Amino acid sequence: MLDSLKKALTERALNAEMDHHLATGEGAGNTRNGYGRKTVMTETGKLEIDVPRDRQSSFDPQLIAKYQRRFPGFDEKIVSMYARGMSTREITGHLRDLYGIDVSPDLISTVTDAVLDEVATWQQRPLDPVYPLVFFDAIRVKIRDEGMVRNKAIHIALGVRADGTKEVLGLWLEQNEGAKFWLRVMNELRNRGVEDILLAVVDGLKGFPDAITAVFPEAIVQTCIVHLLRNSMDFVSWKDRKGLATALKEIYRATDADAAEKALTAFEASPWGQRYPAIGQNWRRAWGEVIPFFAFPDDVRRIIYTTNAIEA
The missing domain is CATH 1.20.1160 (Paired amphipathic helix 2 (pah2 repeat))
Known part of the structure; x- marks a missing residue:
């Protein structure tokens, strides 16, 4: 369900790497030369990505090396970077974990800027006016916080359209998931174009149904x-x-x-x-x-x- 997000953010990072490569002395006089398709194995299965190529074939991706086929620790770090509430410091920390210690601070900075742009575009994109069904749930991920790796909940809204297709509407990182937080989430969905939710399936948190019906008064709320x-x-x-x-x-x-x-x-x-x-x-x-x-x-x-x- 989240593969499209992983693919988009990975490809944005790889393109930022290519920009950095072409802008350095090593890439002088070099240009882009399309893309090559690569399949890597993550914790949740196969992921196909388009890796940028250059004319001189001197580009060696750092995020996913040329001959690398497995990508451990990838899924939750990529997904969590989409969550509203993740700080720039936390996103940079995730990227450092993914890239390892051998890359330059300039490369991490370039990739961080590209990732932040990709994430902001995704978070602010307009949504459909009506979703017959929306699931609200949470996934647990490990996030580096002040030098410590902590388990945190990322809250997710998954919309189902009338034709059965699914769309992740948003991701939110929040310590205190009370009624005020959920009211803020509902207002964000409303501001991004959602006019009505017919049926909302929730996990039974206190104050959750009231937050939904305050913004979408016609919604039926169903406890999971x-x-x-x-x-x-x-x-x-x-x-x-x-x-x-x-x-x-x-x-x-x-x-x-x-x-x-x-x-x-x-x-x-x-x-x-x-x-x-x-x-x-x-x-x-x-x-x-x-x-x-x-x-x-x-x-x-x-x-x-x-x-x-x-x-x-």
Whole structure:
């Protein structure tokens, strides 16, 4: 899903490398000579990139060497650089990690400028007026912060058009993901041209539904069933998880909202519900964002059951 972003940023960096090469003494009198196609293996699979060539064949890319076929540590660094909230220092740190210690500060500066331009263009691009379906989720990435490598969440909005095609609408790096942050995200989507979201699938964070409907009042907000199940398991001992997961299926596999609520009531009265009352309470609190799920046919339910469409 994120391959197009990885490809665009990698190719922008390689073109910046070529500009730097041609501007130095080594590239004097040399010119560009089109592109060559190269396939590299990243953590998530194959990625085809167009590598710039020069007339004298003296250009030796530093980001991806001529005979390099594997690119470890690549995916999350490239993707995280697109996130709004990444500082120039953090982006430069990522590029230094990718390039290694043997490249000149001038090259890193040239590539950083090109990457910042690519990222700004992507972040500010106009979006479609209507998305029938938008998934809001987060991915965990390692980011160098003040000399330390820390795990941070990058929040992602994935839009699905009426023809089924998917588009990453935005990426955001934010420590405090409260209602104010999500309201800012919704207003950004609105300012970039989104007029309506028909169905938003979210991970159940407090204040998230209100932030969505404040900007898109007609949107239906659906809690991700998988997140709700995972949260339920937080209350449960390991030996009980399989049995409890089976019991909860009666709720989210119900034919309609009325049947689902009856199943929830039955669960609360069951031995499982009595042993773990916090689970029933958790589902009750989220119920307003659970019940839209039951208005859809099975083929749509399978799509909106989880926010993990980003991994699909």
